[in-house]
Amino acid sequence: MITRLIELAEEMYNLGQNPFADPSANGAAIEDYAIRLGHLIQAVGNTLHLQFDAIKDRDEQIKALQHELSQ
Secondary structure, eight states: OHHHHHHHHHHHHHHHHOTTSOGGGGHHHHHHHHHHHHHHHHHHHHHHHHHHHHHHHHHHHHHHHHHHHHO
16 A cells, blocks of 8 residues: 555656656546555555454453453
8 A cells, every 4th residue: 555655756756857848748647546555545544444453452451461460
């Protein structure tokens, strides 16, 4: 996922580096990049949310085991 974000950033950078490209002609490409970037950001957010939930569950398990061992 992070690799796809980096690749997208490189594509966007390369689009702006062509001195012969007409900036107004890049509108469709920029729109495509914006949509792809939005989807990737959403995927990263979903992944982080799932990882946070897994860490929270693991923390609760560890606290329960610590409580059990302390008795």
